[in-house]
Amino acid sequence: MACTECHTGAERxxxxxxxxxxxxxVCHKEYGAAxxxxxxxxxxxxxxxxxxxxxxxxxxxxxxxxxEQEQVTVFRAPKMKECVDCHKERHAAERCNVCHExxx
Ligand code: HEC
Ligand code: HEC
Ligand code: HEC
Ligand code: HEC
Ligand code: HEC
Numbered sequence: 150m151a152c153t154e155c156h157t158g159a160e161r162x163x164x165x166x167x168x169x170x171x172x173x174x175v176c177h178k179e180y181g182a183a184x185x186x187x188x189x190x191x192x193x194x195x196x197x198x199x200x201x202x203x204x205x206x207x208x209x210x211x212x213x214x215x216x217e218q219e220q221v222t223v224f225r226a227p228k229m230k231e232c233v234d235c236h237k238e239r240h241a242a243e244r245c246n247v248c249h250e251x252x253x
Contacts, residue, residue, distance in 0.1 A: 152208050152215070163199040171204070189221050197248050198227075210235075 152159060155172065159165035173180045185228060190212070192198055208215070213224030225231050229248075237241050 158214045160204050161201055163201065165200050189223060190227050192227050195249060196248065206235075206239075 152165075155168040156165035156166075167184050170180060170182070170184055173184075203211075209224075212221070212226045215221055231250065233243060235241070
């Protein structure tokens with residue numbers, strides 16, 4: 150399945166989002182677990198991040214090969230150094246206020 154079948158916001162919105170349990174029940178009739186059961190990647194509120202602004206970057210550059218992971222674990226930490234290192238490599242913006250609102 151394509152990642153975006155379940156994470157429908159990943160190409161168009163800030164948040165990739167999670168599927169509703171009803172979507173699983175189409176095939177797994179008895180399924181009733183909470184989704185998500187836990188959060189793996191979570192930025193503090195003072196950081197601006199948008200999946201839509203990263204459509205040209207493959208999911209696996211940040212999340213690794215999810216299908217190979219028994220449980221999703223952190224591949225590329227959502228830390229400032231990781232963000233800025235990749236922005237340098239790919240010539241993306243590095244100004245502080247791209248990721249932080251500074252008195253705007
Ligand atoms: C289109 C049908 C379909 C949908 C929708 C679907 N699944 Fe599945 N799922 C399957 C099939 C087929 C398997 C493989 C079963 C097997 O190999 O025994 C599977 C396997 C799994 C397994 C592994 C089970 C095991 O015993 O190893 C989990 C966990 C799972 N699905 C969770 C989900 C969740 C959570 C959702 C909703 C987000 C979901 N599935 C949506 C068809 C579906
Ligand atoms: C069948 C639906 C389905 C598909 C397809 C799917 N995911 Fe997921 N994904 C889930 C569910 C459900 C969870 C939450 C699991 C939990 O909490 O136990 C999840 C969790 C995640 C997380 C952890 C998010 C967080 O911070 O907590 C990431 C990252 C992720 N998926 C990326 C991907 C990528 C990349 C792909 C494609 C390679 C993909 N997913 C395909 C259903 C799906
Ligand atoms: C440039 C790195 C990067 C790329 C590329 C990326 N993500 Fe994420 N992802 C993140 C970060 C950082 C978070 C935490 C966001 C937050 O807490 O606001 C996240 C969070 C998530 C979550 C948790 C729910 C949410 O919306 O916050 C899911 C699911 C997810 N990503 C799936 C995907 C999928 C699917 C793709 C590819 C279509 C993808 N990501 C591409 C970095 C990335
Ligand atoms: C794997 C590489 C990679 C990582 C990791 C990454 N980014 Fe990016 N980011 C990019 C690229 C490439 C662009 C430019 C995309 C374009 O122009 O289409 C971008 C663009 C952005 C933009 C929009 C910039 C603008 O000019 O408006 C923001 C905001 C952003 N990233 C925030 C973050 C944050 C916050 C993190 C860390 C949590 C992060 N990024 C991690 C590659 C990355
Ligand atoms: C590409 C995105 C990005 C850019 C550009 C960026 N930051 Fe950050 N920054 C983050 C992320 C993500 C965090 C939260 C995670 C962490 O603490 O590493 C953060 C955290 C911080 C914190 C809190 C640190 C702490 O220990 O709590 C400060 C202060 C900060 N940034 C200042 C700056 C300044 C000043 C600049 C410009 C020189 C800048 N940032 C540029 C992404 C970015």
